[in-house]
Amino acid sequence: MAAKRAQRKPARSPAGAPAEGPSRRSLLGAAGLAAASGGWALHLWRQLVLARAGGEVTCPFDAQGGCADVWSSAWALAVERATQLPIAAHGVLWSLVALALPLAVLAARARGRTGEVSFAAMLATGAAGVVASLVLASVQVAEGGFCASCTVQYVLVLAYAGVCVVGMARVGAGVLARGAGLAAACALVAGVALAALGPRAPEAPSAAAHAPAAPGGAAGGEAPTDLAAYLASLPPPVAQAVSNALRDYESAPAKPLREPRALVGSPMAPIRITDFADLLCSHCASLHATLAQLRHEVPPELVAIESRYFPLDGHCNPHIPHASQEGVGCAAARALVCLEGDPRAFDVAGQIYARQRGLTAEDVFALAAPLRARESLAACMASPETEAKLRDDIAWAEEHGIQGTPLVLVNGRRASSFGAFLYALALAGGDPDHPAFAALPPPSAGRAAGG
Numbered sequence: 001m002a003a004k005r006a007q008r009k010p011a012r013s014p015a016g017a018p019a020e021g022p023s024r025r026s027l028l029g030a031a032g033l034a035a036a037s038g039g040w041a042l043h044l045w046r047q048l049v050l051a052r053a054g055g056e057v058t059c060p061f062d063a064q065g066g067c068a069d070v071w072s073s074a075w076a077l078a079v080e081r082a083t084q085l086p087i088a089a090h091g092v093l094w095s096l097v098a099l100a101l102p103l104a105v106l107a108a109r110a111r112g113r114t115g116e117v118s119f120a121a122m123l124a125t126g127a128a129g130v131v132a133s134l135v136l137a138s139v140q141v142a143e144g145g146f147c148a149s150c151t152v153q154y155v156l157v158l159a160y161a162g163v164c165v166v167g168m169a170r171v172g173a174g175v176l177a178r179g180a181g182l183a184a185a186c187a188l189v190a191g192v193a194l195a196a197l198g199p200r201a202p203e204a205p206s207a208a209a210h211a212p213a214a215p216g217g218a219a220g221g222e223a224p225t226d227l228a229a230y231l232a233s234l235p236p237p238v239a240q241a242v243s244n245a246l247r248d249y250e251s252a253p254a255k256p257l258r259e260p261r262a263l264v265g266s267p268m269a270p271i272r273i274t275d276f277a278d279l280l281c282s283h284c285a286s287l288h289a290t291l292a293q294l295r296h297e298v299p300p301e302l303v304a305i306e307s308r309y310f311p312l313d314g315h316c317n318p319h320i321p322h323a324s325q326e327g328v329g330c331a332a333a334r335a336l337v338c339l340e341g342d343p344r345a346f347d348v349a350g351q352i353y354a355r356q357r358g359l360t361a362e363d364v365f366a367l368a369a370p371l372r373a374r375e376s377l378a379a380c381m382a383s384p385e386t387e388a389k390l391r392d393d394i395a396w397a398e399e400h401g402i403q404g405t406p407l408v409l410v411n412g413r414r415a416s417s418f419g420a421f422l423y424a425l426a427l428a429g430g431d432p433d434h435p436a437f438a439a440l441p442p443p444s445a446g447r448a449a450g451g
Contacts, residue, residue, distance in 0.1 A: 022102075022105070022119065022163070022164070022166075024106065024109075026163050026166065027102040027105055027106055028102070028106075029163050030098070030102045030122065030160055030163045030164060031099055031102045031103055033098075033156055033159050033160040033163065034095050034098035034099035034102070034156075034160060035095070035099055036156055037091065037094070037095040037098065037153060037156040037157060037160070038091075038092055038095030038096060038099060040091070040152055040153055040156065041088065041089075041090075041091025041092040041094075041095055041153055042092050044088040044091065044149060044150070044153070045086065045088040045089050045091075045092055047088070048086050048087075048088040075139050083191070084195050085191060085194060085195055089194055090132075091153050092194060093187060093190050093191050093194055094125070094128070094129050094132070094157070094187075096186075096190045096194075097125050097183060097186045097187050097190055098122070098125050098126070098129065098160055100186060101118050101119075101121050101122040101125060101182075101183070101186070102118075102122060104118040104121075105118045105119050105122070116175055116179075117175060117178050117179050117182060118179070118182065119164075119179070120175045120176045120178065120179020120180070120182075121179040121180070121182040121183040121186070122164050122179075122183075123164050123165075123176065123179060124176070124179050124180040124183040124184075125183045126157075126160050126161030126163075126164040126165070127161065128183070129157035129158075129160065129161060130157060130158060130161045132157075133153070133154040133157050133158065136150070136154075137150075137151075137154060226427070227424060227427040227428050227434060227436040227437075228436040228439065230423070230424060230427055231424060231436055231437070231439050231440060232439065234420060236441070238420050239440055239441060240440075240441050240443075240444065241418055241420065241421070242418070242420050242421045242424055242440060243437075243440040243441050243442065243443045243444075244416075244443045244444055245415070245416035245418050245421035246421065246424075246425075246432055246437060246440070246443070247443035248415075248416060249410065249413060249414075249415045249416065249421075249425075249432055250432050252413045252414040252415070253413070253414075254411075254412055254413045255399065255400070255412050255413070256412060257272065257411065257412040258396065260272070260304075260306045261306070261340050261389065262306065262307075262340035262341050262345070263304045263305065263306050264295065264304065264305040264306075264307075264343070264346050265295070265300055265301075265303055265304035265305055266300060266301050266304055267304060268301070269300075269301060269302055269303050269304040270302065270429045270430040271302060271303045271304070271410060271411060271425065271426055271429075271430040272303075272304045272305075272306060272409075272410070272411055272412075273291065273294075273303060273304070273305050273306070273408065273409070273410055273422065274305075274306045274307075274308055274408070274409040274410075274412075275287055275288075275291065275305070275306075275307060275308065275406050275407070275408050275409075275417070276308045276309065276310040276393065276396075276397040276402060276405060276406060276407040276408075276409075277307065277308075277309060277310065277405055277406045278309070278310060278311050278312045278313075278329055278333075278405040278406075279309075279311070279328075279329050279332035279333060279336070279349070279352050279353065279356065279359075280311075280312070280328065280329045280332075280356050280359065281312065281356075281405045281406065282356070283404075283405065283406055283417070284353070284405050284406045285353035285354070285356060286417075287406045287408070287417045288349060288350055288353050289350075289353075290417070290419035290422065291305050291422075292346070292350060293419070294419070294422060294423060294426065297423065298423065298426045298427075302426050302429065303426050305346070307336065307345075307346070307349065308393040308396065308397070309333035309336065309337065309390060309393045309394075310393060310394055310397045310402060310405055310407065311329040311330045311332075311333045311390075312329065312405060313327060313329045313330050315327035315329075315330045316330035316333070316334075316387075316390060317330075317394055318394075319394065319398060326360070326361070327361075328359050328360060328361055328364070330390075331361045331364055331381065332352050332359065332364050333390060333393075334380075334381040334386050334387075334390060335364050335365075335368050335377060335381055336348070336349055336352075337386050337389050337390060338372065338377055338380035338381055338386055339368060339371050339372060339377075342371050342372075344370070344371055345371065348367055348368055348371060351367045352364065352367055355367075365377065365378075400414050401414075408422075410422070410425060410430070411430060424437075
């Protein structure tokens with residue numbers, strides 16, 4: 001009997017406290033949260049690699065491209081230089097450790113052991129994740145931006161930590177210290193493995209890295225005006241991105257072009273680039289800079305640019321469920337519709353993009369003042385004609401299955417917004433079957449250029 005009673009006694013930690021530990025359900029829940037966190041973090045990491053290679057990122061919760069802003073911020077690049085891992089990869093690293101530890105506890109219990117050191121490592125990992133999430137969110141807010149897609153990661157981390165706390169055993173300080181050491185060792189091993197085996201992100205580009213005059217990040221100099229020479233000058237990641245974009249462009253359905261309202265460039269140009277933009281979208285601002293450089297680099301008879309609008313604001317866009325409080329994006333779009341036909345409107349759009357953070361309706365009126373008096377512009381913005389034009393833009397974008405901004409059409413066919421691709425297509429006279437494109441590497445599997 002004494003032996004049976006002894007068998008029923010719970011295992012005890014070295015400190016003498018009962019090692020109650022989390023339940024099997026809690027451990028499985030923590031593992032599930034870590035797996036979900038890892039999957040989401042890997043998606044963001046792949047998007048970073050795609051953005052660095054010149055593709056279009058898809059951050060579904062970021063109306064204004066917050067994820068790309070975070071990846072290119074000064075603090076994110078400092079972390080990348082210090083750890084040799086891009087900021088988006090750190091979520092994968094944390095998730096791998098967070099997943100391995102509850103599985104280690106379950107494995108230890110299957111062998112009749114408590115697994116308390118592994119559980120202590122879970123606590124340390126959860127706490128480190130919470131601290132890192134709070135720091136990252138605070139830095140983002142301090143720099144004037146926020147990555148809503150990253151918030152998904154933070155929520156999963158907080159949920160993991162909550163599971164650990166709810167199922168927390170009374171672990172002694174010595175075991176906690178050993179657990180923290182185990183967690184740190186796991187993180188080191190995972191970091192080395194990810195640096196060696198994870199998706200390779202090209203070096204973070206400068207602001208003009210994807211501009212046609214500096215293909216793929218090459219600084220200075222004029223871009224070659226011969227297509228074959230230009231393609232030969234591209235670094236391998238950029239050449240691959242151009243190849244992928246070309247493949248996606250050729251496979252996109254061709255739809256009839258509409259009559260343009262206002263063109264920048266010759267109406268006889270073999271290429272018409274139509275972009276649907278939200279004036280508060282950072283990706284749209286990058287595209288506008290690319291188009292501005294195209295105007296400088298490409299002979300004006302080759303390319304015509306048509307600006308259309310798709311505000312990500314329920315104030316004026318019935319396809320967007322949420323409306324902002326101020327409706328500034330809608331006001332900016334209406335103002336630019338009213339300025340159509342004035343050759344200076346393209347530059348005003350650039351000024352609006354440059355001031356998107358903190359943009360107000362008053363800023364829009366001030367920037368448009370050299371082109372149109374405030375009273376006249378306000379009346380035009382409120383007119384049914386302007387509203388009809390904006391709704392027509394939105395409907396046209398919906399016909400092409402828009403999922404985010406910017407949406408780019410080349411001769412009525414959906415295309416990548418990557419500057420190197422647009423420049424190459426311009427040099428080809430709009431011909432995706434130009435013989436020079438045969439020098440590009442084969443396109444990678446799947447859709448790599450967005451759109």
